[in-house]
Amino acid sequence: MGNKEKEKKSGFQKLMESGSETPNVPRETFGAIDIGSNAIRLLISYVETYSDKRVECKKAAFVRIPIRLGDDVFESGRISKVKVDALNDALRSFASLMRTYEVKDYRACATCAMREAQNGEEVVGNIKSQSGLDVEIISGDEEAETIFAAGGLKEVLDSKKNYAYVDVGGGSTEVIIYANGERVEERSFKLGTVRMLIGKASVDEWEEFKSWLKEMRDKWKPAAVIGSGGNINKVHKMLEKKSDESVKAKEVRMLFDLMRKLTVTERMEKLYLNQSRAEVIVFALKIFCTVVDKFDVRDILVPRVGLVDGIVRGLIAKNVKAVES
Secondary structure (H helix, E strand, O other), X not given: OOHHHHHHHHHHHHHHHHHHHOXXXXXXXXXXXXXXXXXXXXXXXXXXXXXXXXXXXEEEEEEEEOOOOXXXXXXXXXXXXXXXXXXHHHHHHHHHHHHHOOOOEEEEEEOHHHHHOOOHHHHHHHHHHHHOOOEEEOOHHHHHHHHHOOOXXXXXXXXXXXXXXXXXXXXXXXXXXXXXXXXXXXXXXXXOHHHHHOOOOOHHHHHHHHHHHHHHHHHHOOOEEEEEOHHHHHHHHHOOOOXXXXXXXXXXXXXXXXXXXXXXXXXXXXXXXXXXXXXXXXXXHHHHHHHHHHHOOOEEEOOOOOHHHHHHHHHHHHHOOOOOO
16 A cells, blocks of 8 residues: 555544544524515525634525415416415424524515515515514515525626626516626516416516617626526526536527427426426526527526525624625
8 A cells, every 4th residue: 555545544544533522513503485476495504603714504404385476466466365375384384494493593585476466465464473484575676686695606707797697586587787796787577487377478578678688788798697596597407517607598599499399298207397397497498598689698607596595695694703705
């Protein structure tokens, strides 16, 4: 056995021998809830602070339930009793999970469907009485900014270039233009996957969307698009991309052309998608195709983070003194 192998073995033996003496790393637990138009999500994360002030965030649990509040809201303007009951059942289980994990702090945010629901505030009050959870109804701008703040972009962004951040949800699409690392333009459009699924995305909104994108292209000339939302995250995973590897515009067009020719069942069988994803992903692809065409860009950077990741990041900043940069 060579000297290097002896050193490795010796090092491993020392590590094993001293393992029982390693002090416990201080850990705090945080919870994030996203009540969206297409699904509700719970993320529970461990945050560990090391002796060198380094902070690491590790996923402890993640639950996604496709309740799809947008079906009601975009059709009738209200959340039905059936959906409210399902939402309360899910959120009571979320509250129980957070107690089990001994969550120190949490934040629950509701987005487009709850914003537009005539009975949104009433539903929030009902949630409080049923599960004890405090829910905030946040604006589209705050939603997009929270997701962007989740991180994951440092390795791929060039501070000398401009970018268009595009978050496609179930009820709306938020677009933020970043120049020199600062947000300079932003707009929210009533174009979301659930809204499109039930035929409630208007022609006028589409035209306004395309016109505004062209205006932003001429004004800021984005070098690339930063894509967020469950569907573009899924596309990134389906294409087996590495974490810092972009989705190409031509790949988005290819997938859109493929999926729109398939039925929901065929998407499930041939592409191994669950039903709730198979029903809406083609609409997200249509939005992203429109974005890359109007901006005339080749790349979509996909950090694969969501609102719950951004919420956890905010909770860390609020509760933990040394936040990982």
